[in-house]
Amino acid sequence: MARNIEEQVAERLGALVDDEIGESFQQLGLVGTVSSRLRRVNAQLHYVGGAPEVAQRLQAQAEAAVGDLGSVSVELVPLDPAGQAELRERLMTPAMLEARSSRTPVFSLPGATTRVIGVSSGKGGVGKSSVTANVAVELARRGRRVGILDADVYGFSIPKLLGLASMPRVIDDLILPPKAFGVKVMSLGFFVDEDTPVIWRGPMLHKTIEQFLVDVLWGELDYLLVDMPPGTGDVALSLQQFLPRSEIFVVTTPQSAAVRVAQRSALAAKKLKLPVRGVVENMSAFVTPGGERYPIFGSGGGAQLATELGVELLAELPLTMALREGGDHGTPVVVHSPSDLASESLRALVDKLESLGPVRRYRGDLKVQSR
Numbered sequence: 001m002a003r004n005i006e007e008q009v010a011e012r013l014g015a016l017v018d019d020e021i022g023e024s025f026q027q028l029g030l031v032g033t034v035s036s037r038l039r040r041v042n043a044q045l046h047y048v049g050g051a052p053e054v055a056q057r058l059q060a061q062a063e064a065a066v067g068d069l070g071s072v073s074v075e076l077v078p079l080d081p082a083g084q085a086e087l088r089e090r091l092m093t094p095a096m097l098e099a100r101s102s103r104t105p106v107f108s109l110p111g112a113t114t115r116v117i118g119v120s121s122g123k124g125g126v127g128k129s130s131v132t133a134n135v136a137v138e139l140a141r142r143g144r145r146v147g148i149l150d151a152d153v154y155g156f157s158i159p160k161l162l163g164l165a166s167m168p169r170v171i172d173d174l175i176l177p178p179k180a181f182g183v184k185v186m187s188l189g190f191f192v193d194e195d196t197p198v199i200w201r202g203p204m205l206h207k208t209i210e211q212f213l214v215d216v217l218w219g220e221l222d223y224l225l226v227d228m229p230p231g232t233g234d235v236a237l238s239l240q241q242f243l244p245r246s247e248i249f250v251v252t253t254p255q256s257a258a259v260r261v262a263q264r265s266a267l268a269a270k271k272l273k274l275p276v277r278g279v280v281e282n283m284s285a286f287v288t289p290g291g292e293r294y295p296i297f298g299s300g301g302g303a304q305l306a307t308e309l310g311v312e313l314l315a316e317l318p319l320t321m322a323l324r325e326g327g328d329h330g331t332p333v334v335v336h337s338p339s340d341l342a343s344e345s346l347r348a349l350v351d352k353l354e355s356l357g358p359v360r361r362y363r364g365d366l367k368v369q370s371r
C-alpha cells in the first residue's frame with residue numbers, strides 16, 4: 001500500500017545521519033512536524049547549531065534526500081535549550097554519567113578498552129603532529145574508531161593538519177568533537193585565535209585537559225591519540241593523572257642532538273610510570289625518484305634511542321614533499337598521496353602499532369592456581 005507523502009518525507013529525513021554524533025536524525029528525535037497543503041509538503045528538521053556552513057550542508061543534504069518526492073520544502077529549526085537538554089540526556093551513556101560525576105575520563109574507567117597513545121618528542125618540530133594526524137587517519141581508514149586530543153596547548157596544529165576550521169558544536173554542556181577524515185578531534189585551536197599566544201599557568205592547563213577529556217562526547221573509541229607538547233612539562237603530568245593507561249611513543253629525528261633530548265622526555269614518561277612502547281624516527285632520509293638516499297639529518301638516531309630505551313624502532317619515515325604539502329593543505333599524505341614513500345612507511349607503522357596491541361598489565365590480585 002502506498003504510504004502517504006508526509007510519512008515518506010519524515011522517513012527520508014530521519015535516515016539522514018549526524019556524522020559527528022554517529023546517529024540518524026530519527027534516532028536523535030530531530031525530525032520535526034511534516035505537513036502538506038495543496039500538494040506542497042513542509043517539513044521541519046531540528047539541528048544543533050555551530051558554524052553557518054554546518055546548517056548549509058545539512059540543508060543541502062536534506063533537500064537532496066527528498067528531492068525526488070515532489071514539492072517539499074525543508075525548514076531547519078535550531079534546537080531550543082529544552083530540546084538540547086533532552087538530547088543531552090539521550091546521548092549520555094552510563095559510562096559518561098559516571099565519568100562526569102567522578103571527573104574521570106571514560107577512557108580511564110575500569111573495563112575501558114580504548115588504547116590511549118601519547119605521541120611525545122624531546123625537541124619541537126620533529127614531526128610529532130604530522131605523525132599523529134597521519135596515523136589517526138590511517139587507523140580510521142581501516143575502520144577503527146579514532147580520536148585525537150591535541151594536548152599541545154602551546155603549539156596546537158592538529159586542526160590545521162586535518163583541514164578543520166569550525167568551532168565545535170555544543171549540546172547543552174556537551175562538546176561535540178568535529179570530525180575530519182573519520183577522526184574526532186579536540187583542540188585548543190578551535191577556541192583560540194592562531195596568532196594569540198597561550199600564556200597559561202599549570203592549573204589552568206590541567207583544567208582544560210580535564211574538560212577536553214570529560215566534557216567532550218568522544219563516544220566509543222578504539223584509539224585516542226594524544227599529541228603532546230615537546231619536552232617534559234606540566235601536560236605530561238596532567239595526562240599521567242587523567243590517562244594513567246596511556247602508552248607513549250617517542251618521535252625523533254636521526255640527529256644525535258635530537259636523540260639526547262628525546263631520551264630525556266622518554267625517561268620523564270617512565271618516571272611517571274607511563275610505558276614507552278616504541279620509537280618513530282622521522283625525517284630519516286630524502287630519497288630521490290631514482291632511489292638515491294640523502295640522510296639530510298644524519299642517520300641511526302632512532303635505532304640508537306630504541307636500543308637505549310629497550311624498545312622497538314617502529315618506523316623510519318622518509319622526508320618527502322608530499323608529506324609536508326599534505327600538512328600545509330589540510331589533507332594528510334596517507335589520503336592525498338597514498339603511493340608516496342612516506343605513506344607506505346606510515347601504513348607500515350600503523351601495522352606495527354596494531355600488532356603490538358595494548359599493554360598487558362600485571363594484576364597483582366590475580367594468581368595462577370595449580371590443581
Ligand SMILES: Nc1ncnc2c1ncn2[C@@H]1O[C@H](COP(=O)(O)OP(=O)(O)OP(=O)(O)O)[C@@H](O)[C@H]1O
Nearest residue numbers: 124125126127128129130283318319320323324327
Ligand atoms: N617526513 C617529513 N617530510 C617532510 N616534511 C615533514 C616531515 N615530517 C614533518 N614535516 C614537516 O615539518 C614541519 C614540522 O612538523 P610537525 O608540525 O608535524 O612537527 P611537530 O613535532 O609537531 O612540531 P611542534 O613542536 O611545532 O609541534 C611541518 O611543516 C611538517 O610538514
Ligand SMILES: [Mg+2]
Nearest residue numbers: 128129152157
Ligand atoms: Mg606539533
